[in-house]
Amino acid sequence: MFIVRKYTVIAPMSLSIALFVTSCSESKISQCQRLITSVNQxxxxIENNKGTQVTTSLKLAKDLENVNKSxxxxKLTDPELQKFQTNFVNLFDQLSxxxxxxxxxxxxTKNAEASNTGRQKIHSARKDIESILTAAKTTGKESDNFGNQLNQYCSQPQ
Structure with a gap:
């Protein structure tokens, strides 16, 4: 008889604790929203500062570092969202x-002198910029792909 009373108290308490714990943890939807908001930021x-001046490019790189840190x-608990988080951190780091x-x-190129050395600096910088733009385009495509996958995952029911 004593054992039965014990279980009638333990079962409701366990259920209450389980409901409390699950209600306090974040849902997949809220985690998705937080990640998507940061990625969209x-x-x-990038979209607003595309093709701008040197100082703006350097500021953009710094701003992207800050977004990356955010x-x-x-604190995502969903393992799949953690993978997306890691992917976007890597992508924004590469872009930055x-x-x-x-x-x-x-x-x-702005500081290059009007001489052979200056022209070589400009030529070298141009090659660097072209290779960087190619890498950035590839990274941008990866970002779009991860974004589509993230949206697809987040739109699935729990």
Whole structure:
């Protein structure tokens, strides 16, 4: 008889604790929203500053680093969202570095002298910029692909 009373108390308590724990943990939807908001923040920075001046490019690279840090700080518990988080951190890091290099190369062309050495600097910077743009396009395509996969995952029912 004592054992039965014990279980009648333990079962409701266990259920209450389980409901409390699950209600406090974030849902997949809210985690998706936080990740998507951070990723969109970085994407809009790139779109709004595409093809701008040297100082703007260097500032954009710094802003992307900050967005990257905010994505890293997201405390996501969903394993699949953690993979997306890692992918976007890597992509924004690559883009930030590429944009910083392009900005520095543009700066080098701005300061080049009107001489053979100056023309060589410009030619070298132009090659650097072209290779950086090619890498950035590839990274952009990867970002679009990950974005589509993230949207697809987040739109699936739990």
């Amino acid at each position: 970085g994407t809009s920075l 994505i890293e700080k997201l 570095q590429a944009i910083a290099k392009a900005g520095k190369a543009l700066g080098a």
